[in-house]
Each structure stands twice: as structure tokens, then as C-alpha cells.
Amino acid sequence: MTEAQAAPPVGEPVSVPAEEYEAYCAVEHQLGVLFRRSRALSAEMGREVHPELEPGAYGLLVRIGEAAPARSSDLAAYFGVGKATISRQLKVLEELGLIGREPDPLDGRAHRLALTEEGRLRLQRARSARQKRFYALLGTWPEEDVRLLAQMLARFNALADTMGDVHQT
Template sequence: MTIAADHETYDAVEHELGVLLRRARALTVGMMQEVHHGLDPAAYGLLLGLYDRAPARPSDIAAYFGVGKATISRQLKALEDLGLVERRADPCDGRAHLLALTSEGRRRMDAVRVARRERFYALLDTWPEGDVRTLATMLARFNRLAEENGTRSRPAGDGENLAPSSGL
């Protein structure tokens, strides 16, 4: 491959990833509104994290997102007020608590997951099954490589960045 062709290929990858991320963000905004109208992206990100990892200590969720406990506490308060998240006593440590989705929070997140899955089915329905498998394999490979090279899906720090990078 020539240097010029090399640049064109990498430019095409960069462009297509940018298009994918913009579309994913738009989809994420719609999904957030399905959970609760006006839901903050950071709160939605916390819900996604809890959906897959709950029950979990606030410090574990903060570490997963690369943010401080103060950020988690602010978002947690908003989600508790909406009845989507609750604190439970930690059975292993009476001084600590665990975060978990309420039954209503789980119901709403289940509905979002079903809607997202149906959207992917509709988008990829015309593709041969082997192509869909190849896409999944290549995306997993890309994500592993990004993780190995220290590229996080969510920037570290103590900002309000719990928002999902793609919502996918």
C-alpha cells in the first residue's frame, strides 16, 4: 500500500467512525428521553453502568467511569429523586451501601435495551449473517486495541463525564 493510499484508508476510517459516533449520540439522546424526559446524559450513563454492574459500591462505579465520588453522588441524587436508583445496605460491610436500579429503573432500561436491539436488527437485517459476525468481531478487536493502548471510552477526571460515548 502506498503512503497516499495509506492516508486515504486511515482518513476513511476516521471519517466513518465520526459518522457512526454522531449517529450513536443522536440515538442515545432518543434513548435517554425514553427513560425519562429531560434526563441528563451523565445520569443516563450512570444508569447504563448500573444496569450492567449493579449492585455496586459508589466507589466502584466512580472508578469504572474514571470520575470522583462527588460526581457519582450528584447524579445518584437525581436518579434517586426520579425513583430509578436506590441505595441498599452492603451485606459485607454495614458502614457501606450499594447502588442498584429500582424495579422501575430496571423496567425502563430493559425497554431501552429492547428498542436499541430492534434498531440494530432493522439496520442489519439485509446483511448476510457472516457480515454481521465480522462487524462484531472487528468492532471488538478495535475496542480491545483501544483499551490496551490506554484509550478509554470515557475520559478520566472528576468532571461530569458519565455520559455514554455511544449509547450502543
């Protein structure tokens, strides 16, 4: 059996059997395809929320809905981007009437962000449309396969969270 060099996420390269290495390469390739499709879908979902919404802002809007009330510094850390980048996107979301801000009672210099009612309604419509698309896409699969896919993705996401680089991909 031949061996290939594979670099684990942390530490020194280790020797891995070639067949095993190929499996990891296949996962890396398929995740790349999935991530590209995900970005395209997020851009499309963003346009469904509001025609003027930038492609990257959809994920930000989703996160604000999940973590509200959220501080911009926490959002910047979550997405692994600078505060200036987040501030620009938040300004657009606020101008579109999708989010609102209120002073943070614990820090007078900061603001807490939350979806407006309009933002919540638009986001829910877009998410509902996306869920229907996933149902149509996976509707031919047995339910247990869909559940297994959800479990494996959750497991992968939890692992990526512990590695600290989930938002860098």
C-alpha cells in the same frame, strides 16, 4: 511511495506509508461519526427510560445494570469522571426511582448501587427498542456481515480497554 507522520497511541511518532495513514484517518473519521450518533441515540434512549433523564445518565444506568452492585467510585473510574459528577447523576437516578443504594458491607462509608425494579423494566424496554432499531437498520445486511461487524467492534473495544483510554473519547 510518500510517507506521512502518524503518532501511535503510545511512544514516539513513526513513519507510515501514506496509503496506510489514510486508512487510519478514515477509521478515525468513521468512529467520530459513530460516536456522535451514539451520543444522540443514548440521549434518545434516556428520554425513553424517563423523560427527565439527562442524556449522559443513560450510559450510567446501563453500566449500573451491568455491574450491580456498583460503587460510585468504581463508576467514576469507569467513565473517567470525577466523583462529584457521578454523585450528581446518581442523585437524579435515585430521585427518579431508577436506582437504589444500600450500605456496602465491606466499607461502611460507601454504598452499593443497583437498578430498582422500575429502573430495570424501563431500561429493558428502551434497550429492546434500540435492538429493534439496529435490526431494522442492519436487516438488509447478510447475517455474516452483521456478525463480522460485531466481532470487529468487540476486538476494537478490547484493544481500547487495554490502552486505558476507551472512556476518554
